[in-house]
Structure formats: structure tokens, C-alpha cells
Amino acid sequence: MCLGVPGVIIQISPLTEAGHTAVVDFSGVRREVCLDLVDEPVEVGDHVLVHVGFAIRRIAPEDLAETLAFFASLAAEDLEGLPPPVPPTGERES
Amino acid sequence: MTAALQFRDPVRGEALLRRLARAVDATGATRERPVSVMHVCGSHEQAIARYGLRSRFPAALDVRMGPGCPVCVTDAPEIDAAVALARSGLHVLTYGDMLRVPGTEASLDDARAAGARVEVIYAATQAVAAARASAATVVFFATGFETTAVATGALLRAAPPDNLQVLSAHKWVPAAMEVVAENPNSRIGGYLAAGHAATITGWGVFEGFVARHGKPVVVAGFEPLDILAGLCVLVEQIAEGRAEVVNAFPRCVGREGNARALAALNDVFETDAGEWRGIAHVPSGNLRLRAAYAAHDAAHTFADRLAAAAEPIPRANAADCVCGAIMIGQACPTDCALFGRACRPDTPVGACMVSTEGACRIWYEARA
Numbered sequence: 111m112c113l114g115v116p117g118v119i120i121q122i123s124p125l126t127e128a129g130h131t132a133v134v135d136f137s138g139v140r141r142e143v144c145l146d147l148v149d150e151p152v153e154v155g156d157h158v159l160v161h162v163g164f165a166i167r168r169i170a171p172e173d174l175a176e177t178l179a180f181f182a183s184l185a186a187e188d189l190e191g192l193p194p195p196v197p198p199t200g201e202r203e204s
Numbered sequence: 205m206t207a208a209l210q211f212r213d214p215v216r217g218e219a220l221l222r223r224l225a226r227a228v229d230a231t232g233a234t235r236e237r238p239v240s241v242m243h244v245c246g247s248h249e250q251a252i253a254r255y256g257l258r259s260r261f262p263a264a265l266d267v268r269m270g271p272g273c274p275v276c277v278t279d280a281p282e283i284d285a286a287v288a289l290a291r292s293g294l295h296v297l298t299y300g301d302m303l304r305v306p307g308t309e310a311s312l313d314d315a316r317a318a319g320a321r322v323e324v325i326y327a328a329t330q331a332v333a334a335a336r337a338s339a340a341t342v343v344f345f346a347t348g349f350e351t352t353a354v355a356t357g358a359l360l361r362a363a364p365p366d367n368l369q370v371l372s373a374h375k376w377v378p379a380a381m382e383v384v385a386e387n388p389n390s391r392i393g394g395y396l397a398a399g400h401a402a403t404i405t406g407w408g409v410f411e412g413f414v415a416r417h418g419k420p421v422v423v424a425g426f427e428p429l430d431i432l433a434g435l436c437v438l439v440e441q442i443a444e445g446r447a448e449v450v451n452a453f454p455r456c457v458g459r460e461g462n463a464r465a466l467a468a469l470n471d472v473f474e475t476d477a478g479e480w481r482g483i484a485h486v487p488s489g490n491l492r493l494r495a496a497y498a499a500h501d502a503a504h505t506f507a508d509r510l511a512a513a514a515e516p517i518p519r520a521n522a523a524d525c526v527c528g529a530i531m532i533g534q535a536c537p538t539d540c541a542l543f544g545r546a547c548r549p550d551t552p553v554g555a556c557m558v559s560t561e562g563a564c565r566i567w568y569e570a571r572a
């Protein structure tokens with residue numbers, strides 16, 4: 111129940127009595143998601159964290175990069191003798 | 205190659221395990237006297253099991269599960285109330301995990317098998333849709349932590365139909381962390397907080413906790429690297445005698461949280477002292493609807509039916525369940541005499557064996 115799932119907005123729907131909604135793609139599965147709780151503007155192509163049918167956060171690409179850089183820095187000292195890590199990519203997905 | 209795979213990169217994972225081992229060594233912990241930390245999220249335990257991390261943790265590191273499964277902490281009388289409303293002829297909607305959670309005497313699934321109308325939903329918005337499509341009253345048995353409560357709050361603020369009633373069993377996690385930290389037997393040296401809940405509350409919510417208890421808190425996400433990095437940062441603080449809040453989930457969490465979601469939460473709910481299954485009394489641990497929303501509050505609207513419901517008779521062996529001790533870090537599932545014997549996913553005795561976020565269920569499936 112408590113699982114938040116990241117997905118990509120593929121269409122912003124017209125305003126209805128259900129509030130502001132969008133169609134979000136979760137690795138191939140599409141769902142109508144309510145946007146009333148996201149605290150910044152979102153557009154098609156944005157990644158959002160979704161929980162029980164509500165988007166609760168826009169996942170900004172720069173925040174994703176910051177997290178990966180933080181982990182890479184923590185791991186850096188201990189990479190000796192290991193094969194090279196997965197290289198960073200421009201693709202955005204959490 | 206997507207970023208998701210970068211968060212599961214086995215090479216960086218291996219490097220972080222080395223770093224974690226060094227940090228654990230630096231605390232002076234041994235296998236006999238390990239350093240104990242607690243995560244407060246069922247999704248953390250799921251990821252630990254799915255990626256086989258537990259067997260890779262240093263032997264002197266003891267990672268305990270806290271009260272992080274919203275299904276498990278829903279108290280039996282809360283289930284009893286939902287069962288009573290369903291049995292009284294009302295149409296009850298709830299999240300799937302709640303269906304089989306044992307109440308004192310019956311689960312919602314038992315009520316359904318006996319003819320009550322109980323339906324599972326996956327999104328809070330389905331409750332509103334069901335009410336709009338029906339002339340009858342629809343009761344949404346709303347459970348879960350702040351991440352789920354904000355969704356309930358949002359739909360109540362958006363002028364829902366009059367026939368939608370909410371039976372709130374929502375809970376506020378930071379309150380339960382206080383109970384764990386105040387337990388005089390607690391050996392927990394630091395806490396890994398749930399990234400998704402912190403998306404709503406912001407990591408700033410833990411500053412007071414750290415100041416009060418002198419224990420570090422690290423907010424972490426749910427991929428293997430999130431958990432390993434979070435544990436590194438947490439254990440390093442313990443080794444150095446520091447206690448701070450560190451955000452190891454910056455892709456989703458800020459200090460202040462989601463202001464819009466918090467407004468929905470605070471506008472609709474107020475905290476109230478209440479019982480958490482097995483943990484007993486948690487001051488400010490429950491979220492109840494404010495008086496302004498009484499017209500949609502099933503506890504208010506159907507107070508008569510709830511009072512009239514017969515006192516349920518407890519099931520046999522329910523008293524042997526140690527879910528409560530597990531959720532405050534004082535026991536492991538294998539400490540329970542019923543684990544894997546009388547209590548299995550198909551014959552759950554306690555809530556921890558029902559939910560896919562429950563410690564007993566996760567451990568049972570990981571060993572199977």
C-alpha cells in the first residue's frame with residue numbers, strides 16, 4: 111500500500127470534476143493520476159512519484175543527477191579491484 | 205541503460221558494502237554486540253529481501269524493522285469498526301492489503317464471504333468515482349501513513365459527493381518513532397526513515413526527533429543503492445558519535461516537504477492519541493477527520509451502528525502473535541513460535557503475515 115511508484119506523464123487531461131489529472135506511464139502500464147497534490151507545475155515528459163493514484167512529487171532531472179553523484183562519491187573510495195560501475199546516462203527514470 | 209539500473213548497479217553496491225563494513229568496524233561492534241539500526245518502512249524491508257541484502261550486511265550490523273507497515277499497525281478494533289459497518293449493510297471500499305487483516309474476530313474478507321459488500325480499490329480517487337456512480341452510501345475505509353492520508357485529504361477537499369463517508373485509520377509515522385526511541389529497552393542507534401513519507405513531510409520533520417533523542421536519522425529511498433548509501437551515512441554517524449538528519453534521497457525529498465500535500469493533510473486531519481496494533485498507545489499517532497469534515501466522517505455519521513456492534517470475541521492464538529515486539533525492534537519474525545507453523549500467508553494469525561510489507565510475510569517468502 112505504501113509503495114510510491116515513479117512514472118512519466120504522457121498526457122495532461124482536461125479539467126473535470128475529478129480535478130487535474132494526467133495519464134502516466136509506469137513502464138508500459140498507463141493510469142489516470144490526480145495532479146492536485148503536486149507542488150510545482152508539471153508537463154508532458156516529466157517524471158513524477160505516484161502514490162495511491164496521486165502524483166506527490168515531480169522528480170527533477172537535476173535532483174536525480176544529484177542523488178547519483180552523491181552515491182558515486184560515497185562509493186568512490188571502495189571501487190578498487192571491482193569492474194567499472196554503470197556509467198551515468200542522460201535518460202531520466204528513478 | 206536507465207537511471208533505475210544505475211540505482212541497482214552491483215559494482216557501486218559492492219563498493220558501498222565495503223564502506224558499510226568499515227563503518228560498522230569503526231563503531232567497535234561485534235557479532236555478539238552488534239550496532240543496531242532501524243528502518244521505518246515496509247518498502248525498505250521488501251527491497252532488502254528482494255535484493256538479498258540482509259545476508260550481505262556485516263555480521264556486526266543488526267538492521268531491525270520498525271513500525272513501517274501501515275497495514276500491520278492498523279489496530280484490530282479499527283478493522284472491527286470497518287467489519288461492523290460492512291455487516292450493517294453499507295458498501296465498504298478499502299485498499300487490497302487490508303482485506304485479509306484479522307480483526308478481533310473477523311477480517312473484511314470474512315465479512316465479504318458472509319455476504320457483505322466489500323470492494324478493493326487501488327487509488328483513493330476510485331472511492332469518489334464509486335460514490336458518484338452509486339445512490340447508496342459508500343464507506344471508504346482509509347488506512348495508511350501520511351503518504352496515503354494526503355490523498356484522502358485531497359479528495360475530501362475537492363467537494364466529494366454527499367454519499368461518500370470516510371472511516372479514517374490513517375496514522376502519523378513520526379509519532380511512532382518517538383515511542384520506539386523512548387522504549388527503555390531500545391538499543392537502536394539510528395533510524396533509516398522512509399523516503400516516500402518524507403516526500404510529503406520534508407526531512408525537517410526529523411530535526412526535533414534527533415534533538416530530543418540524540419540519535420541520527422537518514423532519509424533513504426528504496427533501490428538497493430539508496431538503502432546501502434543510507435546505511436553507510438547512518439552507521440558512520442554512529443561511529444563518530446554524531447546525530448544529524450541526513451537526506452540520502454535528494455531526488456524526491458526536500459527540507460520542507462510538499463507544501464500543497466501538507467496543506468491537504470493539516471486542513472482535513474488532526475492528530476489524536478490512538479492504539480497501534482501491538483505497539484499499543486501512540487500519543488498523536490492517529491489522524492482523525494477534523495470537525496469541519498464531520499459530514500463525511502463515518503465514525504461520526506455511523507456512531508450508532510458502531511456502538512451497537514457486538515463486542516467481538518478474540519480468535520484463538522491471537523495472543524501469541526509478537527507483531528508488536530517486531531515492530532518496535534524487540535523481536536524478529538523467527539522469534540515467534542507460530543511463524544511458518546500456525547501462521548503462514550494463507551493462514552495469517554497476525555497482520556505482519558498478511559501484508560506484502562509485513563515483516564513476517566517478507567521473511568516467510570524470502571526463506572521459501
Ligand code: SF4
Binds near residue numbers: 526537542543548555
Ligand atoms: S508469525 Fe504470525 S503470529 Fe507470529 S508475529 Fe508474525 S504475524 Fe504474528
